[in-house]
Amino acid sequence: MATIGIVGSGFIGRAWAISFARAGHGVRLWDAAAGAPAAALAYIAAILPDLAGAGLLDGATPEAVLARITATGTLAEAVAEADHVQENTPEVLETKRAVFAELDALAQPGAVIASSTSALLPSRFTDHLKGRARCLVVHPINPPYLIPAAEVVPAPWTDAAVVARTAALLAAAGHAPIVMKREIDGFVMNRLQGALLEEAFRLVADGVASVEDVDIGIRDGLALRWSFMGPFETIDLNAPGGVRDYVIRYQSIYERIFPSTQRRVDWAGPVIETVEAERRARLPAEGLADRQAWRDRKLMALAAHKRRQVDG
Amino acid sequence: MATIGIVGSGFIGRAWAISFARAGHGVRLWDAAAGAPAAALAYIAAILPDLAGAGLLDGATPEAVLARITATGTLAEAVAEADHVQENTPEVLETKRAVFAELDALAQPGAVIASSTSALLPSRFTDHLKGRARCLVVHPINPPYLIPAAEVVPAPWTDAAVVARTAALLAAAGHAPIVMKREIDGFVMNRLQGALLEEAFRLVADGVASVEDVDIGIRDGLALRWSFMGPFETIDLNAPGGVRDYVIRYQSIYERIFPSTQRRVDWAGPVIETVEAERRARLPAEGLADRQAWRDRKLMALAAHKRRQVDG
Numbered sequence: 145m146a147t148i149g150i151v152g153s154g155f156i157g158r159a160w161a162i163s164f165a166r167a168g169h170g171v172r173l174w175d176a177a178a179g180a181p182a183a184a185l186a187y188i189a190a191i192l193p194d195l196a197g198a199g200l201l202d203g204a205t206p207e208a209v210l211a212r213i214t215a216t217g218t219l220a221e222a223v224a225e226a227d228h229v230q231e232n233t234p235e236v237l238e239t240k241r242a243v244f245a246e247l248d249a250l251a252q253p254g255a256v257i258a259s260s261t262s263a264l265l266p267s268r269f270t271d272h273l274k275g276r277a278r279c280l281v282v283h284p285i286n287p288p289y290l291i292p293a294a295e296v297v298p299a300p301w302t303d304a305a306v307v308a309r310t311a312a313l314l315a316a317a318g319h320a321p322i323v324m325k326r327e328i329d330g331f332v333m334n335r336l337q338g339a340l341l342e343e344a345f346r347l348v349a350d351g352v353a354s355v356e357d358v359d360i361g362i363r364d365g366l367a368l369r370w371s372f373m374g375p376f377e378t379i380d381l382n383a384p385g386g387v388r389d390y391v392i393r394y395q396s397i398y399e400r401i402f403p404s405t406q407r408r409v410d411w412a413g414p415v416i417e418t419v420e421a422e423r424r425a426r427l428p429a430e431g432l433a434d435r436q437a438w439r440d441r442k443l444m445a446l447a448a449h450k451r452r453q454v455d456g
Numbered sequence: 457m458a459t460i461g462i463v464g465s466g467f468i469g470r471a472w473a474i475s476f477a478r479a480g481h482g483v484r485l486w487d488a489a490a491g492a493p494a495a496a497l498a499y500i501a502a503i504l505p506d507l508a509g510a511g512l513l514d515g516a517t518p519e520a521v522l523a524r525i526t527a528t529g530t531l532a533e534a535v536a537e538a539d540h541v542q543e544n545t546p547e548v549l550e551t552k553r554a555v556f557a558e559l560d561a562l563a564q565p566g567a568v569i570a571s572s573t574s575a576l577l578p579s580r581f582t583d584h585l586k587g588r589a590r591c592l593v594v595h596p597i598n599p600p601y602l603i604p605a606a607e608v609v610p611a612p613w614t615d616a617a618v619v620a621r622t623a624a625l626l627a628a629a630g631h632a633p634i635v636m637k638r639e640i641d642g643f644v645m646n647r648l649q650g651a652l653l654e655e656a657f658r659l660v661a662d663g664v665a666s667v668e669d670v671d672i673g674i675r676d677g678l679a680l681r682w683s684f685m686g687p688f689e690t691i692d693l694n695a696p697g698g699v700r701d702y703v704i705r706y707q708s709i710y711e712r713i714f715p716s717t718q719r720r721v722d723w724a725g726p727v728i729e730t731v732e733a734e735r736r737a738r739l740p741a742e743g744l745a746d747r748q749a750w751r752d753r754k755l756m757a758l759a760a761h762k763r764r765q766v767d768g
Contacts, residue, residue, distance in 0.1 A: 290680075330709060332670065334709055334710070335717075337687070340652050341687055342651065347647065352636060358686065363605075363632075366645055369755065373751065374671025375670065380744075381748050386732070392724065398653065401642045405647075424698070429697075443680060
């Protein structure tokens with residue numbers, strides 16, 4: 145088993161700690177704010193029994209998983225013996241550049257240093273480092289202990305062996321790594337999400353559909369198949385002769401739509417009044433926190449369902 | 457309970473028959489091909505026990521649901537007493553225009569006449585009809601007895617009361633109607649699917665990600681939350697202050713991506729060689745039919761899971 149250094153113990157850092165500890169690794173957790181790692185450990189201790197109850201701890205007890213996670217008093221203690229460092233500091237370029245310089249100086253030569261950033265390309269905060277060949281992005285969807293996909297994004301100078309080793313570490317921990325061939329704004333998942341959201345905001349701004357109509361179309365429609373097949377396998381199975389047959393039969397529908405999608409609606413413009421009014425009518429602001437807890441329970445139930453499907 | 461006339465007994469027509477019969481309605485099924493309704497009834501009889509086993513027949517027995525469906529020898533018998541007619545003939549404009557003229561002549565004055573078309577706007581095949589105010593599109597995702605979303609698309613002359621009555625019929629049958637404010641190419645779901653697929657094909661064509669990487673990003677990533685919340689609720693819960701807060705925090709990521717999405721990749725061009733080669737390496741052509749059956753079982757299990765979640 146490896147030693148994992150987690151830098152930053154907010155929602156993403158603590159979630160990574162659960163994911164790596166569940167896989168059997170020793171996790172060392174550090175945060176710039178004193179007291180933050182202790183709060184993270186309390187959070188983790190509270191959620192592990194739920195995961196065990198849902199069958200999502202791979203048979204380990206909550207106590208055993210918790211015992212693999214240690215809060216450290218210094219950054220050096222968290223990363224000095226780590227095989228893999230996972231950085232989760234704020235999405236500010238200068239912060240990332242400074243933290244990565246520190247990590248490159250503190251981590252042992254063989255360690256991989258990964259950032260959880262969703263917004264910054266790895267080349268932007270690793271170019272100045274002596275050890276830049278061992279740096280890359282590993283971007284999860286939160287929380288990674290429930291959502292398997294994670295993007296592995298190399299900078300132009302990232303060693304191919306580092307990419308391969310990172311993907312293997314993730315896969316062995318039950319993740320589904322997306323190994324990108326090169327860095328690109330938005331990586332893969334935010335590009336796909338963005339494409340969908342742009343059309344969603346346009347439909348509402350143009351008065352074609354309501355916010356709830358869009359959510360129905362995905363929640364009670366398209367995402368059912370996507371949630372166990374993805375969009376390419378979906379169309380591959382949606383024509384008798386497979387994906388080429390699908391393209392021949394149906395591309396014209398999408399070609400016809402494309403020109404009308406070449407216009408961006410400012411999400412913060414007039415449309416946000418409509419979107420927010422409709423959302424708040426369904427869910428008042430004071431209900432957001434409860435609904436987030438509901439979401440996490442639903443996600444856990446779905447993860448457990450998918451796992452049973454694979455096992456069964 | 458209503459009487460439903462189903463015109464065309466292929467995959468979509470027979471699936472609608474199951475959905476309406478399960479809801480307690482009397483269904484009359486007709487097809488231009490002699491023998492087709494009998495084949496549809498055999499198919500339906502084979503699938504109903506599976507639905508009952510998954511708890512998806514609302515407590516009815518397969519026999520009771522099957523007994524509500526009758527094959528008719530003539531189109532007139534199928535629609536003369538129907539309250540709602542659901543048309544499922546081939547996606548050919550002249551066919552739809554001719555069939556709708558017949559239906560408008562045969563159906564009783566109070567009946568609603570709906571088409572399952574995914575590709576044709578209702579105004580294009582109902583403009584010439586005396587009863588055009590009672591015509592519209594009700595577009596399902598197949599199979600409608602497992603996927604609740606269905607688009608209700610009025611032509612400019614469709615009576616608002618017809619739209620409301622159709623949405624109510626669908627909702628009472630367990631569907632989640634998307635009531636569009638006006639017709640638009642691709643309706644809502646194919647526009648959203650198209651936006652995602654355009655980006656998916658671009659990512660593969662540009663060598664940024666593999667076909668499987670895209671499927672992972674959706675199947676093991678984004679679609680997990682989308683499958684029970686939809687994209688708007690997802691972002692509403694993804695920032696402490698709700699959807700407006702999300703837009704303020706994260707719109708810049710998507711704005712930056714947008715210019716690079718203004719270019720269409722021809723899906724039937726060089727990229728289809730890559731997509732097909734990768735799909736066929738994962739699933740040989742001779743395995744497509746088995747995998748389609750696998751998909752239907754997974755979809756049924758997911759529908760049952762979602763229903764238990766709502767009940768529980």
